[in-house]
Amino acid sequence: MTEKLTLTGLSTRPAQTWGGVRLVPLVRDEPIEDLRLDARLHDDPGLDEDPRGHYDGPGLDVVEIGRRDHYISYIPHAFVATWTSDGTPAAAYGTQLRDAAKDGPAPRRMPLRFHRRMARREDRNRLRFMPQHLAMEGYLALHFGGPEIAWKEWSHRAISRGLSPRVEEAYTGTQVRGLADALRVFEIHPGQCGVVVYAADALAAAFVVPHPADYRALHATLVHDLYGELIHHYATLTMPVPDFRARIADAEVRSLADLRAAARHQTEEWAAFHDRFMAAGLLGPEYTYQRVYTMGRYRLSRFLPPFERRRENHIGELITDENGRLAYLKTFRLSENQVRRGHLLTELAACDWxxxxxxxxxxxxxxxxxxxxxxxxxxxxxxxxxxxxxxxxxxxxxxxx
Incomplete structure (x- = not known):
């Protein structure tokens, strides 16, 4: 199934800038009450899926995605989606933090944490999944099996093992200059349920959650997300971006009602400009969707772009309801090299290798x-x-x- 990505149920608010970083808030008029998201931190020993394990500080996570296939990356946290079957409000599943004073300093060795599947049901109405890595695994698995026909040009390894191992590089948000400060100082709007992140006005990522309380709890997790080479480069080498300021002609204002109408018009103009032009690289293309899990009336899916050269290409995951309203979204912008690899693999597969x-x-x-x-x-x-x-x-x- 291919279709465009839409921010149904969300409206854009004026951006805030910090150096080369621009954050564009996304606000819901009506929050989603029967689906809630929360973070499960992997530095909590009580949340390790291996009962024999214990917390050893930040390390690598190994996710079993098949009988012989594993996804290995630094995954700081999982998201837990909790929903109700009858539409009544759901409560976010709580997050536990490690107590440094009680547990002592972080150890010197790097542990491995093992998980079963990218998305795993834990209870009747609760699903644990790996945010962003669910989408990244979909990109890494693109035509992962390799040639299906043993053409004479392909090596024995290509026929027997495919693209294994498949490796890509990315930067954490702590390495994107200005992002941590921007997330710390920016104001969170009333009703805000998402944000679009720009570095040097290049769209880096979009993040949406069902409820304003979820966003306040998960806002800081953006600094632990992955960002592509282009975003790291732009944030490091570019100058501060200009701020878009509203200008209201005083000759047209005769009352407070006129002032409110003029301010509302400026907000609507900014939202239209953002959605039509600044976010066009994300909202314009047709994506290929793959359903991952069904959660009552909600559906968790991931998507891949058309891999068009010299254009923006984003991968991501989302949760939508039966009417297509967007409840959750997290995206990752591919670098030009990653787009080239995706385009090449897609063309090879289309021609039977x-x-x-x-x-x-x-x-x-x-x-x-x-x-x-x-x-x-x-x-x-x-x-x-x-x-x-x-x-x-x-x-x-x-x-x-």
Whole structure:
């Protein structure tokens, strides 16, 4: 299923800026009461799924996603979704914090924490899932099995193991300059249930939750999220972004009612500008959705972009109700290199991993495609003699030009 992403049920409020970071609040007129989100911190020994384990400080999480497939990353917390079956208000599932004074200083070794599945039901009306990593795992699993037909160009490893292991790099929010300060000092609006994060006015991420109380509890978790190479680069090297200030012509104001109407008009104009232009790279494309879990009248899904080159491409996960109203959203912007890898894998899969057919579809020669595959980090999928032949052809072509 492919369709556009919409911020149904949310309205945009004026942005706040801090250096190169711009935060755009998203507000609900009516909060969602029968679905609540809360964070489960992985530094709580009582929440480890391995009863033999104990807390050893920040480490790596290993998530079992198949019989032989595992997802490994730093995952600081999970989200717990709690819902009711009859539409009555639900209460957020509480968060427990580690007491540093009681537990003592963090140990020197890095632990491994093991989890079963990205989304796991824990009770009749409670689901634990890994925020953002649910979407990242979907991107890493893109055509993960590799060639389905044993064409002669592919190595034995490509046929037997596919793309395993598949690795991508990202930065935590603590490494995005200005983000932690922006989250600390910015005002949270009444009714705010989400935010769109920009670095140097490049859309970095969108985050939406069902209820204003959930947002207040989870606002600070944005600093632990993952951000792409482009966002880290922009935040580090760019100058402060300008603030968009409302301007009201005093000649048109004759009363408080006129002033309120003018202020409302400015707010509506800003919201239209943001949704139509600034967020166009997120809201414009058609995404491919995959349903992950059904929670009563809600559905947890993740989505992949069309992988169009030299354009914004976002992956993410969301929860929607039966009417399509957005309850939860978390996105990650792919770097150009990640888009290139996704585009290349998609084209190869569409052509049944036939190199000649894929090269024709991309408008390049087969040796050029082979070198593209190597440049994307997938050179190990090709037989060594085939790759050497492509390199030799490239050198000869260079000499003849």
């Amino acid at each position: 036939n190199l000649a057919a894929t090269a024709a579809a991309l408008g390049v020669t087969e040796p050029e495609l082979g070198l593209r595959i190597e440049g994307a980090g997938f050179g190990h999928l090709l037989r060594q003699d085939v790759l050497d032949r492509y390199r030799a052809h490239a050198r000869r072509s260079g000499r003849t030009r």
